[in-house]
Structures are given as structure tokens and as C-alpha cells.
Amino acid sequence: MSGMLPLVFSIARTHILSRLRQTLVGVSGVAIGVGFSVMMASIMEGSQEDFIRQLVDSLPHISVTDERREPPRQPADQAYEAAEIRGLTTKQLRPGIKNPYAIMAALEGWLPGAVAPSVQAKAVIRFAGRDTAVSITGIDPKREPDVSKLSTQIRDGSLDALYKSSNAIILGSGLAKKAGARIGNSVIVTAGTGRTLSATVVAISHAGVTQIDDNSAYVLIKTAQILAGQTGLVNELRVKAQDVLQARAIASRIEAETGYKSTSWQEAHEDLLSAFQMRNFIMYTVVSAILMVASFGTYNIISTITHEKTRDIAIMKSLGFPSATVRQIFVLESMMIGVMGLLLGWLLGYAMSYGMAQIEFKSPFMDATRLPIIYAPTHYAIAGLVALSASVIAGYFPARKAAALQPVEIIRGAS
Amino acid sequence: MSALVEARGLRRVLYGEVPATLINGIDMDIYADEFLAITGPSGSGKSSLLYLLGLLDVPSAGEVTIGGRPTSKLNETARARMRLETLGFVFQFHFLLPEFSALENVALPMRALGRYDDARIRKHASDILASLGLGDHAHKRPEQMSGGQRQRVAIARALANDPKLVLADEPTGNLDSASSAQVLGILRDMCGPGSGKSVVVVTHDPGLAEQADRRLHIVDGKVSP
Ligand SMILES: Nc1ncnc2c1ncn2[C@@H]1O[C@H](COP(=O)(O)OP(=O)(O)OP(=O)(O)O)[C@@H](O)[C@H]1O
Ligand SMILES: [Mg+2]
Numbered sequence: 001m002s003g004m005l006p007l008v009f010s011i012a013r014t015h016i017l018s019r020l021r022q023t024l025v026g027v028s029g030v031a032i033g034v035g036f037s038v039m040m041a042s043i044m045e046g047s048q049e050d051f052i053r054q055l056v057d058s059l060p061h062i063s064v065t066d067e068r069r070e071p072p073r074q075p076a077d078q079a080y081e082a083a084e085i086r087g088l089t090t091k092q093l094r095p096g097i098k099n100p101y102a103i104m105a106a107l108e109g110w111l112p113g114a115v116a117p118s119v120q121a122k123a124v125i126r127f128a129g130r131d132t133a134v135s136i137t138g139i140d141p142k143r144e145p146d147v148s149k150l151s152t153q154i155r156d157g158s159l160d161a162l163y164k165s166s167n168a169i170i171l172g173s174g175l176a177k178k179a180g181a182r183i184g185n186s187v188i189v190t191a192g193t194g195r196t197l198s199a200t201v202v203a204i205s206h207a208g209v210t211q212i213d214d215n216s217a218y219v220l221i222k223t224a225q226i227l228a229g230q231t232g233l234v235n236e237l238r239v240k241a242q243d244v245l246q247a248r249a250i251a252s253r254i255e256a257e258t259g260y261k262s263t264s265w266q267e268a269h270e271d272l273l274s275a276f277q278m279r280n281f282i283m284y285t286v287v288s289a290i291l292m293v294a295s296f297g298t299y300n301i302i303s304t305i306t307h308e309k310t311r312d313i314a315i316m317k318s319l320g321f322p323s324a325t326v327r328q329i330f331v332l333e334s335m336m337i338g339v340m341g342l343l344l345g346w347l348l349g350y351a352m353s354y355g356m357a358q359i360e361f362k363s364p365f366m367d368a369t370r371l372p373i374i375y376a377p378t379h380y381a382i383a384g385l386v387a388l389s390a391s392v393i394a395g396y397f398p399a400r401k402a403a404a405l406q407p408v409e410i411i412r413g414a415s
Numbered sequence: 416m417s418a419l420v421e422a423r424g425l426r427r428v429l430y431g432e433v434p435a436t437l438i439n440g441i442d443m444d445i446y447a448d449e450f451l452a453i454t455g456p457s458g459s460g461k462s463s464l465l466y467l468l469g470l471l472d473v474p475s476a477g478e479v480t481i482g483g484r485p486t487s488k489l490n491e492t493a494r495a496r497m498r499l500e501t502l503g504f505v506f507q508f509h510f511l512l513p514e515f516s517a518l519e520n521v522a523l524p525m526r527a528l529g530r531y532d533d534a535r536i537r538k539h540a541s542d543i544l545a546s547l548g549l550g551d552h553a554h555k556r557p558e559q560m561s562g563g564q565r566q567r568v569a570i571a572r573a574l575a576n577d578p579k580l581v582l583a584d585e586p587t588g589n590l591d592s593a594s595s596a597q598v599l600g601i602l603r604d605m606c607g608p609g610s611g612k613s614v615v616v617v618t619h620d621p622g623l624a625e626q627a628d629r630r631l632h633i634v635d636g637k638v639s640p
Contacts, residue, residue: 006533007526014514315510318471319524319572320499322492408471411506412462 008325011316012332015305022304023337026297030341030391031348033294034383037287038349041379043356043371044283048276050372055272056265057149058207060238061113061247063268064254066097067261096233103258104143104237111250113241114146117234119224125171125179125217126188132179134217136169136189138224138234147240150218153205156183161202162220169199169223173206174214191227199223210364288386295390298337302330302395306402313402314410323403330402334395335388342384349380418444419579419613420468424477427463427636437463438474439636445580445613450606452627453617460636461617462584468615469502469582470494482579499528503573505583505602509565511557517544517568518553524575543571547601563594570601581605583616587623599623 016023097103100117107115119138124131141159145151151159154170162168169189171181181187181201190196199219207213225231239254239262241247247264255262266273306313313326357373427438437460445451445468453461466472467479470486478487481501486494498504511520521540525531531539544553547567557565566586573581583602587595603626606614616623624630632639 007523010519011512014512018514311510312512315512316523316527317495318498318504318510319527320495320497320502321527322495325527408466411471411510412466 008328008332012329012336015309015329016333016336018308019301019305022301026301026337027341027344029294029297030291030338030387031344033291034342034345034387035348035352037290037383037386038346038379039352039356040283040287041383042349042353042373042375044279045376045379046372046374048279049374052276055269056244058209059265059268060147060236061241061244062239062251062254062262062264064097064237064239064258064260064262065235066095096230096235097237097260098233100234100237103260106257107237107239107254111239111254112243112246113239113250114143115237115239116140116143116147117221118236118238119221119228119230119233120235121224121228122192123217123227124190125175125181126190127179127181127185130179132175133215134175134189135215136191136217136219136224136227138219138221138228140221147238149207150205153207155204155206157203159203159218162218164202165200167197167199167223168202168219170203170205170218171201172213172216173204174210175217176201176204178214189227191229193227193229195227195229197223197226284382287383291383291386291390294341294387295338295394298334298341298391299394299398301337302334303398305333306330306398309402310405311410313405314407317405318407318411326405327396327399327403330399331392331395334391334399338388338391341391342387345383345387346380349383350375417447419447419482420445421480422468422477423480425464425467425474425479426476427460427467427472428475437636438467441477441633441636441638443631443638445615446629447579447613448606448608448610449613449628450603450626451613451615452624452630453615453633454619454624454630455633455639457619459633461633463636464633465582465584465615465617468580469504470498471504499524500576501579503576503578503581505566505569505573505581505586507585507588509557509562509569511565511568511572513557516554516556517549517560517571520557520568521571521575524572528576540571540575543574544568547571548597561594563590563597566590566594566598567601570598574605577611579612581612581614583614585617585619587618587620595620595623599626 104115104117117140121136121138123134123136125134139150139159141162144159155173159170162170169187171179176182179187183201183203185201186198187201188196189199205213205216205218221234225233239250241250244265248266251262251264251267254260316326317323353373353375356371359371361369361371363369422441422443425438425441426436429435429437441464453464455461463472467474470479474487478485480486481497486497489497512523515523518537518540521543522536525536525539541550541553544550547570549564549567549571552560552564557568560568566589570586581602586602587598590598602614602616606612616627618624
């Protein structure tokens, strides 16, 4: 049968060429279908990846807090199994993680990643007679760069500037602007607990997200502990995993070993991730529909050709061409249209994605950005595969009909 | 003389709105190396008989045995294979593929058979064309040739796979007398003792029928004595 393929190919080629204009329309249909599918996928998955990356970058991969999944058993429960005990005051737990440095040291023995503590405090900053609400985070400048981007977001200086004076503070760029404070200024910080201290502005941070830059300030752990009135305790241990996808597994091990609730970023954003899955499902459905519609054009062309070439089909069959060969001819024609369409479609899709990536968006809530386009070979492969399968199916039905033709019916009529 | 083809009890009925009996009980033989003419009035069933003998059509009853092999139980694929290997057709209309040159048209059955490589097929096709006086026209497409030339290309194509039986249905029906004589001569010369080929020609032309080894006259779907 090796000699058959060139034969099938050369016949298919003449048919395609005999209908050049229609063929080009069909090819364009497939190309536009593939092009838009690729572009759509690259925008949608690009924005999704960008979103997840920002999420993963801006939040800890794993957050260890002192919340418990189940309320801890009271000591009395443990001592006297089923007995009912009255008149005892329940043991109050002070909020916070105890001995954070001992825990971190233990985790570092096995953790594939880094860990850093933080302390949260709500406060008001007073400068030049103006009060501004602020969310203060106590950090460890030595560990912070290993778990967050904060150190790269500091303008004029570094995180280490926090060691410069006894009560040093870093203000978010928006916050500094609101308060009118600059580096070197002294501000009065009053915490929700009522504790007050005077702090020196040593640097300005800029994350590029208005909500963060307008409300955040950073101090040393011990400063924040004083403000929050929780000496020795931290609110959160943040873990950055070397492999973000390992976060779930690492989180459950941390939880098992420390007893503190450990939440991976996946768990924290379960809703979002499943929304993305739904979005992708919808996207692939729409993309498939586009490509199916594009293949209707191909079906039309192949049907037209089989009708026009009825006599030629009768000749080939009367000479003794197997039905399978006749079928192959028309399926191949359909595939030729499909392949030309998908090659052009790839180019078109790439060009459109590239064009989209050049557009700049300005937003009052963010720094100016471009559409986060990704160029994923899988998008091209999937669009190509669906387009090609659709072409084969579109060609198969007219091809099967053509192959079933009884040559004697045509010959009887023609001679 | 041994029979190359034996047809027994052939009937062909078309079951349309009004059933039409095209062939109404024919027994006949085609002998090896003979030149057989089939004659008869228009509408008598000559073409229909040829389609049955050439395995293009399936009889409603009866059997066609070719080279000792009964064909009524063969499936579509096997009958196609037999047409490709042992039969050649020439019709009143040339039925060449319009986009292909004479050479490519002649090569078609050989390529479909897949027995030889491309170079050998091209060589063989141009040899056949040359032997039919078409050496200079091998690269012309059908529309660039005269009716007689096209019909000779069609004969060349029928001969491509060296068939044992060539079936021709009024092959000179569209040709002037000079071309007719030429085509007839070719058909006449390809059979004969030791040629390994039999030729069956359906014709209205009494002159052609004269030259045949044997004549079969059909009337109303039957052999007329
Ligand atoms: N599709 C059909 N439906 C009904 N009757 C048909 C059909 N095709 C052919 N016939 C009839 O079958 C009979 C035999 O036809 P056939 O073509 O075999 O005759 P023929 O001898 O070849 O005639 P001609 O010399 O004109 O070519 C004719 O009477 C014709 O009218
Ligand atoms: Mg006829």
C-alpha cells in the first residue's frame, strides 16, 4: 500500500486546487478559529497564572497561626474522662504562638523552604497633628527577605534600616503621603491597646498595590510586641516553600508537629482555584465550539467537491480503486485544509497574543500593567489537535458517502 | 477453447417504481484470446450485460465465473480488486480524469495496484501510449486532445495492468470514421491467439461486428438466436 499514499495525495491536491477560492475560505475559517482560540487561551491562562503568581508572591505559601481546628481539650477533661465537673474556670489561652524561635529552629531542620515570624498590631500614626490609621506588621529583617518580597519593595534603604534607631518604622508609600511624613521624621504611634511610642521613619515601601501602600507600616518584632502587648508571642509564622506545589503537604506536616493550624495557599484560596477550574472548563468548551464551527466550512467544501467530482469518483471506483482509497482522498483533502488552517492559525494566534501583550493598562488601584499573556505550546497543540480532529470528522462524512457511490449508476447515466 | 468467462442464468432487475428487467436470463461464454462483438437494438440491454460481465454491477440472479472463480459471493472490495487486476474498461465517453495528463491517467490503475515503483510505472505508461501512437501527447491533459486521442488514452488506461479481458461499450460511438477505424484496429490487434487477452465490444457498427471472431445479438435482455 506504500504506493497508494502519493496517489491519494496527488488526487487530493488536484481537487483542492480546482476549488482554490473555496479552499482559501475554508482555510481562513480554521485559521481564525485556531488563532482566536490560541489568543483567548493565552490571555485567560496568562491572567490566571499572573493572578496566582501574585497571590503566591504576596502571601505566604503557608501561614502558621495559633488557631486550632478543634478546641483543645480542657485539662480537667483529660484528667477525669467522662466525669462532669462544675465550678472550674476554663483555662484561657493567650493568643499567639509561643516560643516562635524554638519552633522555627525545629522546622528548619527539615523544611524545604524558609520561615519568618510576624506580629500584627492595629495603630494610629500621628504626624504634624494629623492621625492616620495603619496596620502595623512586626517583622524580622534577617528572615523577611526569605519569605516575602518586602525587602525588594523598600525605597531609599533596606529592611536593615529598622535596626538604625531604637523605634524605627517603615511606612507604605501611600501612607507616608497621606500622613505627610518623610524619612527622618518622628511619628507618634498609638496602638489599639493604648500603648504609645515615638518612632523614626527610616524607609518607604512601595508594593504597587494601593490597598497595601496606603495602610501598611513595618517595625521590628519586639516593637510590634510592645504595641500589641504580647511579649514573647508572635501571631503568625510564614513559610515560603521552595516548591509552591508542595505547600499542602508541608502545611499538614507542620500542623502535625507543632499543633498550630497551618494553612497552605491552596487551602486558603480553594474557592478561587475551583473558580479557575470552572473558568478553564468554560474556556475549552468555547474554544472547541469555535473550532467545530470552523470545521463546518470544511465540511461544506468537501461536500461540494465530492458532488462535483462524482464522475471522477465513478471512474476510480470502476477501475477498481478500493472504497477505502476513495475515502482517504477526501479525508486527506479535509486534513489539508485543516493543516493549512492550523498553521496559519498558529501564526495569527501568536501575532494577536503578541499584539495584546503590547497594550498598556492604567488603573487607579495598581501601577500601569500590560495584559499578562503567556505563550504556552500546549495551547497551540490543543487548538491544533482539536482543529485537525474536527477536520477529519468534517471530511469523513462526505468521504464515506463518496466512497459508497456505485459507479454503474453514474456510468449508465453518462454513456 | 476454454472459457475465460462463464455467465449462467443472468438476470438483472431494477426495482424502481416500475420494476424494469434489463437482463432476462442470459447464458454465455467469453473464450480466451477471442474478439467478441455484442450487438442489438438500442435499449436491448447490451450495456447492462457488459456491467455484469465486468463486475461493475451485481446480477439479481445467476452467476458470472471469471477464470474459474465464481464472483456472485465476492464482496465489494474483492470485486474491485478483480476489476483492477484482470479487467479493463473502455466506454463511449472517455472518462479520463480532467486534471491529469495522459501519462498520469494511464498510470492511475498501476499506482492503485501498487505492484511497481513510480519509475517503472511511468516507463510502462509511456510505452503503452507510444504503442497506440500517442508518444507525443503523453503530457497533454484530456481537454488538449482530440476525441480519437482521448479514446486511445482510455484504451491505454484499460491496458495498464495487463488485463485478461477488455470490455468496451461503443468505444467508437463518438468518433469520426478515421478515428473509429484506428480504435477498432487497436482493439482487434490486442487479442488473438497467444495474446492472453479477450476483447468484448458492444457496437451498433455492422462493419465492426464483421471483424469479430464471434457475434452475440441481444434483444429484450436475451440472447437472440
Ligand atoms: N435506471 C433505469 N431505470 C429503469 N430502466 C432502465 C434504467 N437504466 C436502463 N434502463 C432500461 O434498461 C434497458 C437496457 O438498457 P441498456 O443501457 O443496457 O441498453 P443498451 O442496449 O446498452 O442500449 P443503447 O444501445 O442505447 O446503449 C433499457 O430499456 C433502458 O431503458
Ligand atoms: Mg448502451
